[in-house]
Amino acid sequence: MTRSTTRDAELRERAAQVIPGGMYGHESTKWLPDEYPQFFSRASGARIWDIDDNEYIDFMCAFGPNLLGYNDATIEAAAERQRRLGDTLTGPSAAMVELAERFVALVSHADWAMFCKNGSDATSMALMVARAHTGRSKIIMARGTYHGSHTWNTPLKAGITPEDRANLIYCDYNDPQSLQDAAAQAGGDLAGIFATAFRHEVFRDQALPDPEYAATARRICDETGALLVVDDVRAGFRIARDCSWSVVSVQPDLSCWGKMIGNGYPISALLGSDKARAAAQKIFVTGSFWFSAVPMAAGCATLDHIRDSDYLERMVRVGTVLRDRLQQQAASHGYTLRQTGPVQMPQILFEEDPDFRRGFCWTAEAVKRGVYLHPFHNMFVCAAHTEDDVRRTLEATDAAFEALRNREPTLGPVEKLAAFAEMR
Amino acid sequence: MTRSTTRDAELRERAAQVIPGGMYGHESTKWLPDEYPQFFSRASGARIWDIDDNEYIDFMCAFGPNLLGYNDATIEAAAERQRRLGDTLTGPSAAMVELAERFVALVSHADWAMFCKNGSDATSMALMVARAHTGRSKIIMARGTYHGSHTWNTPLKAGITPEDRANLIYCDYNDPQSLQDAAAQAGGDLAGIFATAFRHEVFRDQALPDPEYAATARRICDETGALLVVDDVRAGFRIARDCSWSVVSVQPDLSCWGKMIGNGYPISALLGSDKARAAAQKIFVTGSFWFSAVPMAAGCATLDHIRDSDYLERMVRVGTVLRDRLQQQAASHGYTLRQTGPVQMPQILFEEDPDFRRGFCWTAEAVKRGVYLHPFHNMFVCAAHTEDDVRRTLEATDAAFEALRNREPTLGPVEKLAAFAEMR
Numbered sequence: 001m002t003r004s005t006t007r008d009a010e011l012r013e014r015a016a017q018v019i020p021g022g023m024y025g026h027e028s029t030k031w032l033p034d035e036y037p038q039f040f041s042r043a044s045g046a047r048i049w050d051i052d053d054n055e056y057i058d059f060m061c062a063f064g065p066n067l068l069g070y071n072d073a074t075i076e077a078a079a080e081r082q083r084r085l086g087d088t089l090t091g092p093s094a095a096m097v098e099l100a101e102r103f104v105a106l107v108s109h110a111d112w113a114m115f116c117k118n119g120s121d122a123t124s125m126a127l128m129v130a131r132a133h134t135g136r137s138k139i140i141m142a143r144g145t146y147h148g149s150h151t152w153n154t155p156l157k158a159g160i161t162p163e164d165r166a167n168l169i170y171c172d173y174n175d176p177q178s179l180q181d182a183a184a185q186a187g188g189d190l191a192g193i194f195a196t197a198f199r200h201e202v203f204r205d206q207a208l209p210d211p212e213y214a215a216t217a218r219r220i221c222d223e224t225g226a227l228l229v230v231d232d233v234r235a236g237f238r239i240a241r242d243c244s245w246s247v248v249s250v251q252p253d254l255s256c257w258g259k260m261i262g263n264g265y266p267i268s269a270l271l272g273s274d275k276a277r278a279a280a281q282k283i284f285v286t287g288s289f290w291f292s293a294v295p296m297a298a299g300c301a302t303l304d305h306i307r308d309s310d311y312l313e314r315m316v317r318v319g320t321v322l323r324d325r326l327q328q329q330a331a332s333h334g335y336t337l338r339q340t341g342p343v344q345m346p347q348i349l350f351e352e353d354p355d356f357r358r359g360f361c362w363t364a365e366a367v368k369r370g371v372y373l374h375p376f377h378n379m380f381v382c383a384a385h386t387e388d389d390v391r392r393t394l395e396a397t398d399a400a401f402e403a404l405r406n407r408e409p410t411l412g413p414v415e416k417l418a419a420f421a422e423m424r
Numbered sequence: 425m426t427r428s429t430t431r432d433a434e435l436r437e438r439a440a441q442v443i444p445g446g447m448y449g450h451e452s453t454k455w456l457p458d459e460y461p462q463f464f465s466r467a468s469g470a471r472i473w474d475i476d477d478n479e480y481i482d483f484m485c486a487f488g489p490n491l492l493g494y495n496d497a498t499i500e501a502a503a504e505r506q507r508r509l510g511d512t513l514t515g516p517s518a519a520m521v522e523l524a525e526r527f528v529a530l531v532s533h534a535d536w537a538m539f540c541k542n543g544s545d546a547t548s549m550a551l552m553v554a555r556a557h558t559g560r561s562k563i564i565m566a567r568g569t570y571h572g573s574h575t576w577n578t579p580l581k582a583g584i585t586p587e588d589r590a591n592l593i594y595c596d597y598n599d600p601q602s603l604q605d606a607a608a609q610a611g612g613d614l615a616g617i618f619a620t621a622f623r624h625e626v627f628r629d630q631a632l633p634d635p636e637y638a639a640t641a642r643r644i645c646d647e648t649g650a651l652l653v654v655d656d657v658r659a660g661f662r663i664a665r666d667c668s669w670s671v672v673s674v675q676p677d678l679s680c681w682g683k684m685i686g687n688g689y690p691i692s693a694l695l696g697s698d699k700a701r702a703a704a705q706k707i708f709v710t711g712s713f714w715f716s717a718v719p720m721a722a723g724c725a726t727l728d729h730i731r732d733s734d735y736l737e738r739m740v741r742v743g744t745v746l747r748d749r750l751q752q753q754a755a756s757h758g759y760t761l762r763q764t765g766p767v768q769m770p771q772i773l774f775e776e777d778p779d780f781r782r783g784f785c786w787t788a789e790a791v792k793r794g795v796y797l798h799p800f801h802n803m804f805v806c807a808a809h810t811e812d813d814v815r816r817t818l819e820a821t822d823a824a825f826e827a828l829r830n831r832e833p834t835l836g837p838v839e840k841l842a843a844f845a846e847m848r
Contacts, residue, residue, distance in 0.1 A: 011521055018524035018536050020701050025710030027515045039518055043510035051518060060514040065712055070510060086467035086494060088688040090484040090796060091451045094463055094475060097435055100442035112442050117541040117690060118711035128575065128583030137585045149709045150574065151552065158706035159552030161561045166587040233712075259712045264512040266541060266690050266713035277444050282582035282847070285573045286449030287542040288489055288657075288683045289690035372514060423706070 033364035043070035064259035069384030082297035093293035119233035119258035120148030130192030133279035142173035197235035197244035206341030319343030365400035457788035467494035488683035493808030506721035543657035543682035544572030554616030557703035566597035621659035621668035630765030743767030789824035
């Protein structure tokens, strides 16, 4: 393998001068194996090319936004039509109404939509709407769940004050009793219950929502008048053509969306039922680019595609083939994988790998062979992934398992992960 | 005047079904005269067209993002080149480093840059960096100042808890003594002082920063180790080719930017000095679209234009002509205008107009004649405004003054503003 990394190394050096730590946030490679490229030059379908022009089958899909394929012709044409007219203007365009109408038609619980830019915008708006609706303060959410990087939820502790989280009560995801205990603790001051679409924390096995847990959350909200919020920012439209909790037959009052709703164009959304409409009207939230027309035109085209195509069934099919074959392949090399979460959002961890050294080695070897996996974060299948991509992926992972077997005796603990754990 | 408003009325009806209140945020017309269109179809240069194809000379510039003219050919070409390659990817592009390098070269105090999407993202990051840097909690900011719509600053009270603001201490902008009093109140727990570039609150006269106030803020920070933050989200690059407080010779430790830095493409930024770099590395902040390449390519082209062209001098020239002639024109109709703020970000209020009835009537009459002004929010000149635009604007405002004089006896208090005041 003669894989150039020259330009990436040069850019990292320049970045270290003018960006704190050289890079930050969820796309930083500082907690990934050294073999991962930091900078990319282009993308098409399910492929990305790094800045040195190395090609990868991409199972991160920009951490979710790539739902239908990078540079999808239909979405790009819709965006381009709007772009010629205008994007960020002194008021919204018709596309804002058209996109809200599409969401209300597609998502069962939704009677209205508000658009924003980040997933964190949508979850913070849900927080405010729940409080404005109830006139109460306390919010229940599951320990360790990621609901965005605003001060009330960001996973690292730097820059956070105790007051930022004074009104949060934590429960354990999928544990109905802990939810009831949390509600009892909130007493008469419960404004809302936040729930992630499914458990998709880093470093651990994923879990679909337990139906009893979901029903308990709904019941507590109905009994207390609090609002039930499903955070679908990461999972939206990869689980269902509806809110992800539709699979456990529970309808929230509010749901948060982002990432994939414009197939990569920057837009997120808070959807709500009529019950929460008056409160949503009372809060003041806004952003300079929240009403920009191009991402809304892209969103309309994306939602039409979601409604009309078999994109979801194709992702499930490809994800299933990948999971099944990987399990066999791992076994043939004497390894057992813990593959959890929906097949279209796979988490792949190694058995007997408490410090992730196997996962780090295996994904590093895969990246060197043109397959971009993640050693501890859930991955994403998109509608542009084909069974041929899976075949090529398996060629790379087969060689990666072999390399792992050879390197196994030399592997040590992953030091950068220890540093990460200290910051949490 | 035969000005159609049919499509706008239809869209408002549809919007009322699927968007709370029909529209929200800073681009909602619910606190504007009834004559204002809510929805727009296209834009070019300094012109916007509403959904009924009525044309306006636009003095809001999308509330700031339009700095060089809508659909500026150079910016659009740079964005289009990047778009063909890719936008939201699994990692950042070279454009992120190139944009950070441009900011560091252009803004005196800046040694590094972090990019985000909303102005609110940048101000909240500044809050976190100040706290991470000092290990302290308290933040001083001026009463009534807008630093974004996150819970710690949004101007309406719905959905906010007392804890959201427990660590804020308020002073009066441009009053050095009140700043010293606030610092005394913070005692040993002062993390930072926030300062808006200049006073640009709604409903009141604007004010440039008082040099003594700015120097006092800098001195308190130097003495206590707290960080000085200038919020340049609204004013950035309209006052100077540097941080806006460069005009009073004070350098902050952090500055917040947004709106205009990609000439309408969605991007904002936190800039910092080396002193704050280690703290910036410690916080965890991110967003799904923060590392998208297209807005960064647009940002590079915008900053090159800022550095190399006379865009700022042209805006000042056009703004000066507009202010001078409007003052004469108002006098010729027997009115006195209070025109405050920099001429390139004008605030226009009427003398003897405590309940804004005159301002509402005059701007409504101007909108009917194809000039989009704002009755209580600062406006924005862009580099595409010409002296011919000013000439046409003055024709419309002349007729608007005459209409105001005729309607004056029938004017009553503006009821929607009373409703707004109740929500604050």
